[in-house]
Amino acid sequence: MKLTESHIQRLYKFTREHFVYHYDVQTELVDHLANDIEQIWVAQPHLKFEKARDISFKKFGVFGFMDVVEKKQKAMNKHYRKILWRFTKEWFTMPKIITTGLIFMLFFIVLQLKHSFLILGTSFFILAGYDVFLFVKEKIKNKRKEKKQSEKKWLLKEMIGESRRGFSVISFINIFNIINILDLDFYTLPLFVIAILAFAATFTCIIYHVSWAVLPSKAEELLIEKYPEYSLV
Amino acid sequence: MGNQKLFKGSLQTIILKLLAQNDKMYGYEITQKVKELTKGELKITEGALYPALHKLEADGLLDVEVAKVGNRLRKYYKLTEHGTKETANKLEEMQEFLKTMQHLVNPKFSLE
CATH class of the missing domain: 1.10.8 (Helicase, Ruva Protein; domain 3)
Known part of the structure; x- marks a missing residue:
């Protein structure tokens, strides 16, 4: 039967x-x-x-089903990290490496200024504030959308939508805290340390941009690539 | 079944080997095939099979295909190129392991 x-x-x-x-x-x-x-x-x-x-x-x-769900989540996290890395890598190849180089130089120069902490701290706060604003705006939009239709939920779709927010807000706050706790004047540091810091800041910016803007804009494409059934339902 | 624990560490190798022989398979088919091949001696539990499949997929060893079968969707797994290579490695490891176990469990003493 x-x-x-x-x-x-x-x-x-x-x-x-x-x-x-x-x-x-x-x-x-x-x-x-x-x-x-x-x-x-x-x-x-x-x-x-x-x-x-x-x-x-x-x-x-x-x-x-809990074991299955938990392991699937883990496997999907790995898949998400792979996608993130795939798009992040692009920023270290031509032609995007030019932009990466410019961002690096900007950090490298700013970190050598006397008021670098103030400049970076203020920039981070403005960005974090803007990020929270976008997060709330999207949540409200999604709530309305959910009410209208009971959409099928896809694990990767949620990750593309949510992980970026978690990453960005937390990372900005963490960076600010670390700077605050260290309580040091960047311009007194040796140049190679400033270069390392500038590189770390550049890398963070790129990951933030990829998870925040690039991946969501390619969401449909990535979902079809991951889920053959996505176009079937 | 007391020997299930012994099989547990070999689950991934078993899955890879089956897929190497069968082109593509779906989860339930794998459980049934193992049951059939081992004459019921080894039963892959559902709670272990899917996590193993998802891990292999995340590691890039398996690829997924979905087809509509009757009134439902079915997810098929098949080996990727990397998966095919890894199957050979895992089977070799398994052979080595069996040989070592054989030496341990059934040592042959010789007068040298």
Whole structure:
């Protein structure tokens, strides 16, 4: 006996009820449960759908789908980092390396100024403020959108949307704190230390730009690349 | 099944070997194939299979294909080029391991 469309939808609901919220993870589990239920029905054709489903679910162990979800999250984090690195690398090749060089020089020069802390601190605060503003704006927009339609959730899509915010705000605040705690005058440091600091600041700016602007603008493309099923649903 | 723990560390190698022989497979098919090949001696648990597949995919050893089968979507896994190379390495490691275990469990004493 084969499962009907209604059974499949019930299995999707079942995975949601067991803390699997992303469509990409749900799909694989639904197919697995469906195959197993059909197999169970071969031996016990009169067994109710729910009973067969529960027998199948028990095979996932006491933690149910949690292990699968957790490991999937880890694997996707790795995938996200790989994408981030792929686009960050571009800034160290022609022609973008020219911009990278200019940013580096800017930091290198500013760090040698007497009031570099004040300049950098103020810039970071303005950027962090702007970032929080954008974050809140997008949250409100998404809330409205969610109300309008119950969109399918994709793990990578959420990462592209959320990780950048976490990264940017936290990193800006951290950088400011480190500067504050160190309480040192950059212009008194040897030139090679200033160069290292300038490089670190440049690198942070690039990662921030990639995660904040580049990846979200390429979201659709990256999702199709990662999820062959993205265009099927 | 008491020997499941022994198999646990070999799960990735088992998956890679099966995919090397079968072009592409989906999760449930892998569990059934292992059951069939080992005559029920080894059962890959669902809670272990998918994390292993996702890890192999994240490591770039597996590629994914999705097809609509009947009224549902099915995710197929297949080896990437890197995965094919890694399968050979892992199988070699496994052979070495088996040889070492053989020496340990069943040592042959000789008069030299």
